[in-house]
Amino acid sequence: MTEIDNKVAHLAIIMDGNGRWAKKRGLPRLLGHRAGVNTLERVVYAAKDRGIRYLSVYAFSNENWNRPSVEIKGLMKLFSYYARKKLRDLVKADIRVRFAGRKEGLPDSVIKAMDVAETETSDCEKMTLIACFNYGGRQEIVDSVNRFVKEHPGEPISEDAICSNLYMPEVPDPDLIVRTSGELRLSNFWLWQSSYSEFFFTSSLWPDFTPEVLDEALNTFNKRERRYGGLK
Template sequence: MSKVEKSLHKDSPSNIPVHVAIIMDGNGRWAQKRKLPRLFGHKEGAKTVERVLEIAIKRGIRYLTLYAFSTENWKRPKEEVEGLFSLLKNYLTKKSGDLQQNDIRLRFAGRIESLPEDVRMAMVKVQKETSNCKTLDLILCINYGGRQEIIDAARKLLDIYSSNIDEIDEVSFRSCLYLPDVPDPDLIIRTSGEMRLSNFLLWQSSYSELFFTETLWPDFSEKDFDEALESYAKRQRRYGAV
């Protein structure tokens, strides 16, 4: 066990976040700094995902949620959007075996029905193939928006409780979210120096701890991840109590 791992585990298991969510920002700027097409940054960012998965398992994290493609990302150039989905399909096709070998369950959150059919089919296939894995749940938020998730949940609630809206509470609302069984993120990390949530997990982030780093996502390293985990371990979470 490394010094960092010993430090994180020192006082109690609660020092380790159960659920870490990451806003993976900076792929485009990473490429532009090197005078490369933006898609090169996304390819490097995909390599970082693999690195972060290994670290998350080593550190004992149970859920890892990655903001992969937002509902607003459709506004990007068509070539970039198509390239992103090609990368995703490629990843799903090639990495299913690795995910199973490492006991990683792959799940998705977002308006999946609006994605290209070939991408959807690849997603469904890998999700099924990894459904019995239990070490880590990897959740990719694709065509995802926090406001959109709340709207979709509200529509479900209206269908279920249209005759008795007094029964609607936080528990019933949560049951209508995309992945209601997944606990709220303990820690949300955003790379690239931006300091906002950008429509990410708005309902679930009510009491999440936030960590911002200047590091661009393709450069995000084990040291950066451990810095975020160490910062989290030093905080006292009160959930509104004194």
């Protein structure tokens, strides 16, 4: 492992490029997603070894429902399978698993896999892995406002009110957001929480992402000066 002075508490990753990776090799898109899961496994343990406390990944967005039904069904089966298969290893590594997003509309098998993973890893403390599944940043903000209005009718809406009603209000905002595949946008990911996040973009397709690229991102972050709108 490369020795780095890690200053990132919460690393967020937009895992992009599975389909293009498969297409370049003349493979079905689902095989690209399988390769992406293998990469995620490597990155999870690399992040833990580097002292990252929270790792959140964009696994399935609200907009991904617009993809072909065959691909969606394959993704759901893939998610359920790996959520169960890797659970024992995650517990052994002391990694907690949590999910951000809406459960409405998801297959029962996926919801059950989520519930089991969260329950079985609830006592793990070394790192928290957050899978944003059926997630959308705009939807999260809408859900937060609606929840507050329902519980506090007539009260003014403040930043603190929205923050306290987000999906995971206790999780610190991402320090660094990494996006693969060369795309330069957030794609509705952590919209509220990313207000002062730093960004790192790489042309590597997600299945080609390595711990070495992760170290490059972390080292780049360490060289930046974060002023949060003020002066140092």
